[in-house]
Amino acid sequence: MARLSIPKSYKPEIDRCPLCGGKLKYRYAVSNKVIQFSHGEKRRIKNLGYSCTNKDCPHPELIYTSQTASKLCFKGHTFSAKIIAEIMYYKTIHKSRDEIVNIFADDNVEISDRNVDIIYNKLQKWLTMDYKENIKFHYEYMKKEYGKIMLSIDSIALPDKYRFIAIRSFFSQALIGVHLFKCEIDDDFNILDDYLNKDLDIDLIVTIRNIGQTFPQIKKRVNDKCKFISYIKF
């Protein structure tokens, strides 16, 4: 088991500014926290913030962080994104919160019934909200401020062919939409049509743990100019 005194540090996946191409330089640690993972392991994760060194950059104040580290864990939580996705999955298949706590305890994940409820209620709001309004708002903002749309997409495979997808603005790391669905046929990914189309000037950063199923679905919905940066889970 990793010692919590030794943090694992993550840098941004890019080393050049996406706006002007200037070199990025380390500024400060944006977050430093202990995260609990789905196999019960706890690790201290440090997310390092970098910014552009070009004095003519349109946004030298922007801090770029590691999308990997950001996605390991939802903002405001100390449980990994996988644990959060699993809670939503177990609720979908009608497990009680008591059963969910027991399932996690078997994997040495310490979570209380109250925390299961808090996470479920918070994420349930995301699963049912009008995400199309969020898309409109974030896309317009990114186009206006940064001249391009950059998204980061995390896709987590769950048992029984379920899949959890979280889509964020690359620049602000704000969540745009969260989806949980059963994917047996390609059409089950049609939700991605709301985010991606070939007319959009879009760059993406996606997890490589999803390369098997989600990646081809993303790829066929974007144009050839779309840049992909993949990141690994760790």
Ligand SMILES: [Zn+2]
């Ligand atoms: Zn720049």
